[in-house]
Amino acid sequence: MKLLAAIIAAMMLIPVSAYAQQPGPSRFDIIQANYSGPVFLDAFWTDRTTPPATGTSLQKVEVAPGDGASVLAVTLANRGFSEITAVRGTLSLPTGFSSSGGNGAEASNSGIVSAGGVFTLFFQVSVSERTRVGDYSTSLHVEYSRTLETGTPRTADLNIPFKVTGKVIIDASAQGGVASGGSSRVPIEITNTGSAPATGVVVTVPGSSGVNTTTQQAAIVALGQKTFELGVIPPGESKTIEPTLYVAETSGEALQAVALNVTYGNAYGERKTSNVPVGLVVLPETTSSPVSVSPVGESSIITAGKITDLSVSLINNRDQELSDVVVSVSSQSDSIKILGFTSWSIGDLQAGSSQEISTRVFASEDMIGRATTFVFTVQHVSAGQPQVETVSLGTYVDGEISIKAYEVGVTYIGGRPNLTGNLLNEGNVLALFTTVQVVSAGDLVESLPPQQYLGDLTENSPLPFSIPIDVPEGTGAGTYPVELKIQYRDTLRQLHTLDVSANVDFVPEVVTENGSQQAGSQAMASTVAGGVAAAAVIAFVIFRMRKKAKLKRTLQFSKQNGGQDIESVLDTHLGKPEEKK
Known part of the structure; x- marks a missing residue:
């Protein structure tokens, strides 16, 4: 005891400044070191609201602005020496996020968490279009009880970092068609239409695709390089591959599908694999000639049922000039009519040069899904001798998709408000894999609903949609702006997006004296009628x-x-x- 007293006395003689010079734990560190309760481990988006089976882990999913209803998993650990139970968490939500609970999302875990045990709270959160891809930080208020204690629950306030990852969405489209009976390099554009970068992108072209209608063998065979490493594809950007494809003769002269295998790293750095179909237009076999024609822009595809511009480039493949060049064109099908120019006087065409010519054509709807040929007759003088050459251009006839939305409004179904309307395809072919999504509704909805899948949209046949919405309590009658995003794929599997803006009238539902419910307008009409009587x-x-x-x-x-x-x-x-x- 005498020794201890001497030490304490000596310490008291040391100047205060000496203590200040000694490094030591801060007050925050001391509190953290002695804290006993739930602590934060991780937060990520997932596709379920309950813990997985024993021995498996939660699947992380990507979430992008406008995804609507999503699940944020917050993983906590019990840093204490006692079991805890009856855990309830209230998560504050930053701007752009909402939940049915108001400003905060709630989740609970009624199980018993052992000392040092890990558990997860699943918060159902709506992600609106107003959010952005990036990092967020918010607070989590936790209430819990120790199994051996009674009385008021213990509490803890934790800081929760999380991220809106964005999504990687890979799409592909072939640039132009390929002629049957030979091989050629086909440009295929690989596009990331999502909101997160795709890393380490690798595209593999299958060795064979499609079916030859005559031999029942592969219609398309990939030659040479089949794997292409593209690296990083940022959101909204594209990279192009050019595989060499051999197309067998009599391969249908129509549409063939090539299923690309695409692997990439998603927003979590996980490797993902996606099979992306590409519609490849197989054109009739072209004849070889010192003079050739090639389509300009999208002229290799003609839209049936409407007048289409057909532009081609006339190319002089010879090493000498062609003089007095005159070109005429004819259609090989009676179902395709040439409405514009059928002949052109070109004059002189230098060696290796080209000249663009254009006309207008009309294809009847019975040609949809079929290939056709235009024959170009080229008269010219070469080395003082008149010559006539015939070259052909293969094209594919596709249909038209034209979608309109009408009668968009709010209707009560089973006591719940729904955003209803109709989609009409005024074209002449199916719109495939059609979806509709509410991307903005002002103050009319509390949280944006998820995307709704409608399937194929038949031509000239209205397709109704009904999307349940959560209208905030106390929302008054009025006209509210609503924005819809409609997406579909055409016969070439290319994705199209249509944005629709509408002003919808909303009247709150009221309860009548007999307990039944009427829409506000109906109740008002009944009241007015009764008052008049x-x-x-x-x-x-x-x-x-x-x-x-x-x-x-x-x-x-x-x-x-x-x-x-x-x-x-x-x-x-x-x-x-x-x-x-």
Whole structure:
């Protein structure tokens, strides 16, 4: 004891400045070191609301702005020496996020968490279009109880970092068609239409694809390089591969599908694999000639049922000039009519140069899904000798998809408001894999609903949609702006997006006196009708009372002058009871 007292006395003699110079744990570190309760481990988006089976882990999923209903998994650990139970968490939500619980999302875990054990709270959160891809930080208030304690639950306030990852969405499209009966390099554009970068992208072209309708063998065979490493594809950007494809003769001269195998790293750095179909237009076999034609832009595809521009490039493949060049064109199909120019006077065409010519054509709808050929006859003078050459251009006839949305409004179904409307495909072919999504609704909805899948949209056949929405309590009647995003794929499996803006009228549903529910407009109509009827009855009664009073005054005057009695006067002016039947 004497030694301890001496040490304490010596320490008291040391200047305060000496303590300040000694490094040591901060107050925060001391509190953290002695803290016993739930602590944060991780937060990520997942596709379920319950823990997985023993021995398996939660699947992480990508979430992008506008995804609507999503699940944020917050993993916590029990840093203590006692079991805890009845864990309840309330997660504050930054701007752009919402939940049915108002400003905060709630989740609970009723199981018993052992000391050092790990558990997960699943928060159902709606991610709106107003969010952004990136990092967020928010607070989590946790209430819990120790299994050996009674009374008021313990609490903890934790900082929760999480991230809106964005999504990687890989799409592909072939640039132009490929002629049958030979091999050629086909440009295929690989596009990331999502909101997160795709890393380490590798595209593999299958060795064979499609079916030759004559031999029942592969219609398309990949030659040479089949694997292409593209690296990183940022959101909204594309990279192009050019595989060499051999197309067998009589391969249908139509549409063939090539299923690309695409592997990439997603927003979590996980390797993902996706099979991306590419529609490849197989064109009729072209003839070889010193003079050739090639389509300009999208002229290799003609839209049936409407007038289409056909532009081609006439190319002089010779090493000498062509003089007095005259070109004419004809269609090999009676179902395709040339409505524009059918001949052109080009003049001189230098060696290796080209000249663009264009016309307008119309294809009937019975040609949809079929290939056709235009024949170009080229007359020219070469080395002083007149020559005539014939070259052909293969094209594919596709249909048209034209979607419109109409009668967009709010309808109560089973007591719940729904955003309803109709989609109409005014084109002449199916719109494949159609979806509709509410991307903005102002103050009309509390949280944006998830995307709704509608399937294939048949031509000239309205397709209704009904999307349940959560309208905030107290929302008044009025007109609200709504924006919809409609997506579909065409016959070439290319993705198209249509943005629709509409102003919808909303009237809150009210409860009538008999307990039934009516839309506000119906209830208002009933109230107005009832009020009109009541007003009519009151007006009629007042009219009768006034008339009787007037007749009574008339009778008094009559009696004073020796006139009739009251009953006869009333019967004369109002009619006898038996006469009113």
